[in-house]
Amino acid sequence: MQKLENSNNKFLPLLKNYWHLIVLTLIGILSFWFNFYAISKYGYGNEYYAAAIKSMTLSFKNFFFVAFDPAGMVSVDKPPLGLWTQAISVLVFGYHGWAMLLPQALAGTVSCIMVYILTAKYFGRPAGLISSLIFALTPVVVVASRNNTMDMQLIFVLLVATWFLFKSINTGKWRYLFIAALFIGLGFNIKMLQAYTILPAFAIVYLFFAKEKLIKRFAAGIISMIIVVAVSFSWATVVDLYPSSQRPYVDSTSNNSVFELILGHNGLERITGQGTTGGMGGGSGKMGTPPSMNGENGNPPSMPNQNNSNNSTNSNANSNTFNPNNNQNNSNNNQTTNNTQNSSSNNANQSTNGQNNSMGNPPQMQGGQGNNMGTPPEMGKGGGPNGGQQGGGMGSSEIGTASIARLWSTNLYGQISWLLLTAICGIIVFIRKINLKKLTEKQCVLAFWGSWLATMGAFFSFAGFYHRYYLCMMAPEIAVLAGVGIVKMYEEFRLKASWRQFMLPISLVGTMALQFKCVWSYTALRSWLLPIMAVTAIASLVLMAVNYIKPKKIISLVATGFMIVSILAAPFYWSLTPVMYVTNTTMPYADPNLGSQNNMGVPNMPGVSSSKSNTTSNTNTNSTNTKSRTKSKATSKSSGLENYLVSNYTEGSFLVVAQRSNTVAQMIINTGLPAYAYGGFLGSDNSLTLDKLKELVKEGKITYFLISGEGGGNENSEIISYVKQHATLIDPTEYGGTSTKTNTQNSNTNINSTSKSNNTSSTQNTTTNQSNNSTQNNENSQNGQKNQNNQNSGFQGHVGGMSEDSLYLFK
Template sequence: MIWIKRMASDVVLLFILLLAAFLYGYGIWNDHYVNTYYTTAVGSMLQSFHNFFFASLDSAGSVTVDKPPVAFWIQTLSAWIFGLHGWSVILPQTLAGVGSVLLVYLLVKPSFGRTAARLAALAMAATPVAAAVSRTNNIDAMLVFTLLLAAWFLFKGTRNHKTGSLLIAFGLIGVAFNEKMLQAYMVVPAFYLFYILAAKVSWKKKTGVLAACTAVMLVISLSWAVIVDSIPADKRPYMGSSGTNSVLNLAFGYNGVSRLTGDRSTGGGSGMPGGGFGGGQLPEMNGELPSFGSGQMPEMNGGMPAMDGAGGQGTAGDGRGQGGGVRGGDRGTAPQGQNEGSGGVPGSGSDDGGRQFGGADGGQGGRGGNFGSGGGMFNTGTAGPLRLFQQELSGQASWLLPFVLFGVTGIFAGLRRRNFTMQHKEALFWLAWLVPAMGFFSIAGFFHQYYLIMMAPPVAALAGAGWFKLWQYYEERSSWLSWLLPVAVPATAGFQWYIIHPYNDTIGSGWSAGVLAAGIAAALLLIMLRVLKGRAKPVLVRAAAVAGLLVLLVGPLYWAFTPITYGLNSMTPAAGPDSSDSGGFGGGRNSSTGVDEKLLAYLKEHNSGEAYLFAAMDYGTAGPYIIDEGEKVVILNGFNNSDVPYTAETLQALVESGKVKYFLVTSGGMGGGRGGGNSDITSWITENGTEVPSADWQGTAAGGAGGTLYEIILD
């Protein structure tokens, strides 16, 4: 425990961790439903072990969420301890985010020293996308923490020749697979490469250890999938978004290869109503938004947003939806606080429609158009080698990439065959993590901005490690390498100006000009001290070198604050002055009808012993009753249109068993039920049910669910 005492005595590190805790946790108590889809699942998982094990979306165990269960098990445990609240399901991700900052420090310090480790930890804390996603119940912060913990065991096991630590490292990758499936394997090449290069054992030993580690990783990775797929389909929930009711298809299809190819179908039919979006194709809109009744447009990869209202018409040029088609002016109406709807930012909702559906005025620069000409499908830019430098993505995790390039140049400039140090090996590890991630995000057709948190650890680690080498060369003043640091600072500052300046109209020009001026000033100071050579005091030289990197953290640190200052879209989180609009129109997709108190009272009064209060077409309607009231509700559709948890026959059997008699049919909604959901199900309900007069149950409050309530009693 000596290292814990040493770490606790590091006041600078403690400050960095407190900063991370503030960035990742301040105000999370204001978010009521967070990502409604996942919070609904947590509410259902609290109701039975069956639902808990399968990560069921609804109380009846009808359909699962579109991800494996480990992160939701942790969220459910938090909700069980603290009660089901928005903040209680966010808390595990916030703690994981802070833990990731600490792990970056611990991973960098042994080889590159305390100052480099502090700078790396600060860079990790200030990564905007890390701050954004750690404030939600999306699982990426937990995924990154698990992979960093695996890296810590990898480094420890390799240094100390501890096979047990190595088995744990690869086992944790298996755990990460059960958090977000194939995305966890993005780091596997880095783990293999590092052990092969750094382990001081024979090739025979290396081969044996890696074989054992791989076996452990695969067994843990596939354990839940094999168990679930071996259970008869009628004894478990339908595997949401799998298309074929198979976990393995979900893992290697929807959450695997489809992310790269951009094919948002799930292998069992279209991922969208009518198959129109099945192959990654969007319908031609001709300046109008398609009407989806009172519901939301479906999401195609866990965050595709929606329309809210009566469909209506969107005008591409003026930035405003007409006829209520897009949640253009709703940003301040959600009861949950800052994160619900489109972020709860007052007075800024008038041009949401334009930002969400592109057009000439739909946001500034490249920020705006999901369906516009520069935003890409999920506001992720245009695929290509420079995608991470485009306006849509660069503000999330790319701020320090130019500095990393200079730093890596410095690290490997003095590489010789007989001088292949642990610093080189660790730098290669981080590069083998970073480069595949950058490659994937440069060409992939199916991801969200917040996935870029995968880049945060290697960028932060290489920034700290690279600074250490550039500082060493600068201090020696003996070759051209000593000029790398003075050049790296203004080059990176110039790139950061490029990221910030399109937002000058929103935040003022002071930020972009200030960051650029600070970078130039720091570079001039470094050049002056370099020219003075030995006449400057060493403490001043070191302070100037540290300041050179610190000024480059001002921009990303400000961006990391934006989810607090500007609001956040909890379903598709991203940082930036338009953070409440991140991912296009995802905020509307995540909004909920809330609890209709009159409907709730009617259903409870007329319940005659049924296990479930009612059945809803979608999770957006059912979620508030599960989350806020702890009621048991059946959800008849999953997230994707290809999810078929019920047929007319199985639904009839459910009614005949006496478990449910009320059905709320809405024309759309979030998840599966778009346009009424499965037409066979809807037809069966309307043909066999008796419509309850709306005056008996329909509340008049703005949060009323609407739709038609049917009572079905079968002899």
């Protein structure tokens, strides 16, 4: 008994002294679970980067220049440091998808710990723990941590730079400022100019809060900027000075320069939205036909089937739709026959539209390999599943219209803005008269986080182009300011000394109103998530009222606890969706609709595909089944082409040459052989000229050439024309495709058969129920027009979201 008491006496002081470390450890474990659990479902993630990692591990030259292909012909469009980290992870653990994603997952979790460190030192452990928890449960943080884009690595590096900045200001020693500058330069070599978004906050805070004289502050700042620039552009300078003929062509540039990549594709184009990937940014676009993201989302790109419009399924559907006698015949049928035929025609049209218009209804994700764009969540006014604007697509439909209210739209709100109002209230509650001669450490830290938040908020509100996962750059600021604000508002609430005592309930009511608006747009979430949020919020408000009448510390603590639960319930669920399901791996996002967009075999979570009628549900099911069968065929043909090329591969030559990187990415991942995408990611690079093509053909290095039906921005017509004139078109049946001749015959047969059937029906049946027939015919006409539009815009014949391609042989 005595021993037990002694043990308790030792344990209780230990718990009292180190409780914060225990809680922080639990938060870190929770963060890593969100970031890494079931990560194998994502396959290789973004195949563009996965193929580059494969190539980089094959030679040091490829590693240094971040080559996309094993032959080192074209680089990727990103700087090296983040990809080097992934390549090293692969070299240690082997070439696995989880090994590439591990650095991002770790960076997300370590960043979560850094948020605690940067907050607790100045505002106390409770504020640090709350901030750390908020960061861990921010949906876009989980999304970015489960992807092989490098944003979470950048955030970690910038948080380390922030720690050194604060240390420099506190100690008055320049060396810490210079180390901070070094880390910002390293951040530049992870995501280029994105790292510089922290510089305004750095400059403001150092100039106002550093302890040296003003002239010394400027001197230190100038030296720091020299360090930033020197580290930032060190790799770019080496690459540009290196003989261009002996290194990979710099992707997404016109003059083969990293400096152009920095200022153009990864710089001004992000702000203006001009020149971005077709349709993605709302700008003019380089691409022409928007690219299929099939080959970049963890799934094999759909490989050639030779013909652009001769798929038998499409032929049947289109022949029914475009038969000139169809509408006339339908008007002469009896009601039963007419409704049956029109229903069949409509189903065919819907299925055809789903296949042809790949940008409107992207193909369904297949088990375990990335989402193939998924079916974007249907965004209504609130961005939920009630119809209207699509939220999972590209360009303006992904980020909305530039305005000061953009971050409050559901499409972005669900990724980052759940506690944005709480963070703003946290800033307000600290507002007091400032004595410039007696600035405090807390004011310094708040000024930094507020300045960084303002910079990022302005960018994401008005920039012309970005993807939603970029919003993770706002996560540290929101987490710190919200966590600090909650603790401060709690203290003011207990003191009852000024208007600040009301900021806690005001913050809760305002935040919950915005969260309710977002969650309400998802019909099924109203039945379980909204009640959780409402009950905890009401309980918090009631206890606040009780505490106001009869103050007690325990009541105010419980009230604040209920508040934290209520404001974190929705972001917790949103963060869970990319863990349970596979989001788009090229443009990832968190959303309850992810559960209704995949065929993972995972049980449905609450809140998915909620507001649609049974008829719509059945239609979607039929469409999904059709797409699944089509995708299965496309994958089979892709494997057939790859096997064909590998079996005919000659060492020292390219496995195949194609225009766009997503056409060959899966081949590189599977084989490690030198497949050459001369147009790079956008399809517009100038890495291959006609003279160079002729030279490589003559040397026997180019044997097989793949012409993609999906096109590219700057299609080199000279090269394509030369290939078509001087190379032999290979019959697709040799690698599992469908012959042109066979498809054409089948299409003609189907058209003739349908025409005869409709003519016979029109002779035998009489006209009844003209109102119903007219409605059905209008729908047929609309569907037919959609199909016609798809054909005119060049989207016919897509398989799994990609146009069918043609393989040519140089003998």
